[in-house]
Amino acid sequence: MQDTTQRPLPAFLGQGPRLLFINGKHVPARSGKTFQTINPATGKVLAEVAQAGAEDVDIAVKAARRAFEGPWSKWRPAERQAAMLRLAELVERNYDELALLDTLDLGAPISRTTLGRKRAGALLRYYSGLATSTHGETIESSFMPHDSLTYTLKEPVGVVGAINPWNGPIGMAIWKLCPVLASGCTVVLKPAEQAPLSPLRLAELCMEAGIPEGVVNVVTGLGDAGAALAEHPGVDKVAFTGSTEVGRKIVRASAGNLKRLSMELGGKSANIVFADADLDQAVPGAAMAVYMNSGQICSAGTRLFVQRPIYDEFVQRVADFAKKLRVGDPLDPETQMGPLVSAEQLDRVCSYMQLGKEQGARALAGGARLTDGPLANGFFVPPTLFADVRDDMRIAREEIFGPVVAALPFDTVEEAITRGNDSEYGLGGGVWTRDLNTAHRIAKGLRTGTVWVNCYQVLDPAVPFGGFKQSGFGRESGNEHMHEYFETKAVMVKFDQ
Numbered sequence: 001m002q003d004t005t006q007r008p009l010p011a012f013l014g015q016g017p018r019l020l021f022i023n024g025k026h027v028p029a030r031s032g033k034t035f036q037t038i039n040p041a042t043g044k045v046l047a048e049v050a051q052a053g054a055e056d057v058d059i060a061v062k063a064a065r066r067a068f069e070g071p072w073s074k075w076r077p078a079e080r081q082a083a084m085l086r087l088a089e090l091v092e093r094n095y096d097e098l099a100l101l102d103t104l105d106l107g108a109p110i111s112r113t114t115l116g117r118k119r120a121g122a123l124l125r126y127y128s129g130l131a132t133s134t135h136g137e138t139i140e141s142s143f144m145p146h147d148s149l150t151y152t153l154k155e156p157v158g159v160v161g162a163i164n165p166w167n168g169p170i171g172m173a174i175w176k177l178c179p180v181l182a183s184g185c186t187v188v189l190k191p192a193e194q195a196p197l198s199p200l201r202l203a204e205l206c207m208e209a210g211i212p213e214g215v216v217n218v219v220t221g222l223g224d225a226g227a228a229l230a231e232h233p234g235v236d237k238v239a240f241t242g243s244t245e246v247g248r249k250i251v252r253a254s255a256g257n258l259k260r261l262s263m264e265l266g267g268k269s270a271n272i273v274f275a276d277a278d279l280d281q282a283v284p285g286a287a288m289a290v291y292m293n294s295g296q297i298c299s300a301g302t303r304l305f306v307q308r309p310i311y312d313e314f315v316q317r318v319a320d321f322a323k324k325l326r327v328g329d330p331l332d333p334e335t336q337m338g339p340l341v342s343a344e345q346l347d348r349v350c351s352y353m354q355l356g357k358e359q360g361a362r363a364l365a366g367g368a369r370l371t372d373g374p375l376a377n378g379f380f381v382p383p384t385l386f387a388d389v390r391d392d393m394r395i396a397r398e399e400i401f402g403p404v405v406a407a408l409p410f411d412t413v414e415e416a417i418t419r420g421n422d423s424e425y426g427l428g429g430g431v432w433t434r435d436l437n438t439a440h441r442i443a444k445g446l447r448t449g450t451v452w453v454n455c456y457q458v459l460d461p462a463v464p465f466g467g468f469k470q471s472g473f474g475r476e477s478g479n480e481h482m483h484e485y486f487e488t489k490a491v492m493v494k495f496d497q
Contacts, residue, residue: 262474
């Protein structure tokens, strides 16, 4: 594999250390500290990035508050809509650069990151419509006299602290930004330290689109910056995507001023394949339900339940599919799976693969880090499939966040539902069958925020996404998402007699 650090880099990376973006300007951290973001394909430094601390977070929150109470509050819905449409055009026009930044920073194949262009534009345009269509209502009072008027107003909740993971830098940033702009809120975004570059570039595009200073702020840093944002008394709402463990900490940190919260957390999703399924579709579907983005997707279908009559055949076919996936240089358009994001994540995934073997699971594909040849310096793990898995094994219960599938046989619909729900998580789930009755029974029975039927990981701006149980609460996308960013005010007017 060629050294990707020697390839032409985006102009954005040639401007020295990447600074914080606060109140419309690039500024260094007050401490002067920086941290390194690493190219996971090579293990080499990609960029130096400003390391925000609590003081920087405070400055950003105050800038967001001034914008919220100042010029941004005067913008009408149609003006916010127009700005979002301008931003959509800018994002699409500059998406090759954004995708390249994510490929270098995250390690996702360029063939995958470039596909995000359509979704990014669709999200911004969908929410721009919600900017002008979200409104209060008039209510016929059940107790007030007839000569009265009761109505509700939808008012933006205020300053939002958005904290994102590293597994989809530009996509997650846009997803968090859309309801902020549509509702009239302001935001301080804390991207993950493993992949902070494309959100910083997005902030520049927001300014180019004419969004006022202070509406969009980006503070890069480590966990202490995220903690400072979560507990800051000037933040009215926290929107978090990440692990359940960190989610619990954010819930505790938010108690000071009883922040509004929406949490999209971990998962250990069940993907259920019945004997009557179209196996030619289900094999690649079940494989890529996990191997996409190197398994670094919260809703990945990592528990693969296969009906017993086809278990051996199906699992072997998925293993054969996995072995044929091209793992390599994420800048190569032919690459189908890149590295894990960091050395830390590599260690985590490798420890689970070893644990699976120790507990009696059998690796039909993968099972160990790639250490030979041109991939040796990167954080590469091959697509892995374990058979002979029991429900009580840790690889079947705990979120690994890597390209590791645990395959388990089952017999009946009732058993599939019961075992599928035997998890602390409830984010996603899938079912593969030609029987419509079976599909509906599984869809109704699984306690998850999304159930995909004969497909997996399909997202749409109009369709709400979120979790049950310890996978979080609140929804992103769809009309429901906007409810998270508004307060409802009731106005009751009694007329003079």
